[in-house]
Ligand code: AMP
Ligand code: ZN
């Protein structure tokens with residue numbers, strides 16, 4: 317059942333991975349095969365821009381990103397995030413090639429019955445190894461002799477499968493974007509033996525301004541320019557080192573952003589008593605269970621809500637790849653794009669932008685750009701699921717990918 321919706325050839329491998337996942341935190345690293353000699357000098361930089369909707373590329377003046385896209389690969393309609401379209405689930409899907417159902421990171425906040433504990437993305441508990449299943453690309457690289465370095469990335473604050481990147485920093489939002497870029501550049505100046513071959517950097521914008529001011533807010537436009545300037549700084553640094561054309565750079569976002577309004581709120585208490593439910597996550601994606609265990613009755617009540625889709629976890633549509641993890645609540649729901657869920661007596665949400673919706677909502681489409689010696693300049697690819705990025709990174713590094721939910725197929729036409 318777990319593998320129903322996966323590429324058939326990968327079923328057996330994934331089943332093994334899932335079995336191994338539970339033991340992953342305590343297992344010693346496996347012996348590391350030597351890297352293929354031809355691959356030993358390939359270098360890949362991955363930049364993650366939080367909440368950079370694909371459409372910002374069309375509406376914004378972002379000179380560095382536009383120049384990058386012109387000389388590299390862009391997408392027609394963007395990259396399809398995984399459901400739920402939230403930060404932790406998606407940056408970790410990008411890193412592992414696993415849907416949140418299989419990666420363990422089923423939301424920004426969720427409950428694990430096996431450990432009787434809550435994962436809360438901004439709390440130190442998120443650094444415990446047992447949450448993080450699968451194998452992030454920095455672990456795959458490290459195990460195969462390619463040193464990795466992360467200047468913040470979801471999951472990189474934790475030891476996963478007994479592995480950490482050779483260099484990493486504890487997440488600290490106060491570190492300026494320029495300092496993050498300069499750290500990446502400084503790592504490229506290390507002596508050859510310790511110089512990382514995989515470098516990853518994370519930036520909170522334009523997500524933060526997108527939440528406050530909406531996807532079309534002036535401040536959100538400025539935040540797009542801020543990350544654009546970060547790319548420009550990186551490019552200048554690479555050009556100064558005469559390596560801009562010899563390193564592959566992949567730029568990704570975790571999800572997009574859509575406008576919300578106080579007029580578009582659906583209230584749960586119109587159909588259920590708040591004391592009768594255990595709500596793990598509220599909006600835009602609902603994770604809930606009945607306190608009395610009668611989830612059929614709860615589902616029947618929730619189905620009366622307008623603008624909301626709700627399912628028993630086993631009945632979530634296959635296209636969402638969601639519902640088998642024990643960390644997912646008995647009932648899963650999602651409100652229509654641009655709507656929010658709330659309690660009537662609850663505090664009104666102050667922001668103007670949100671994500672977390674069904675990944676078919678067009679505004680959730682995420683930025684994907686790539687450029688470098690392995691990519692055909694000026695090429696475009698159709699939309700693809702973000703779990704495919706892990707295989708791409710493995711291919712660029714010349715290493716063997718761990719079993720995962722993705723495929724290299726979307727990139728084959730644009731790879732050299
Ligand atoms: P979201 O609430 O889904 O919009 O998540 C975005 C927020 O996630 C950002 O504003 C960051 O503060 C936070 N974040 C991103 N990476 C990390 C990390 N590695 N550790 C803790 N928080 C993070
Ligand atoms: Zn995000």
Ligand code: ZN
Pocket residue numbers: 367403523524527671
């Ligand atoms: Zn956000």
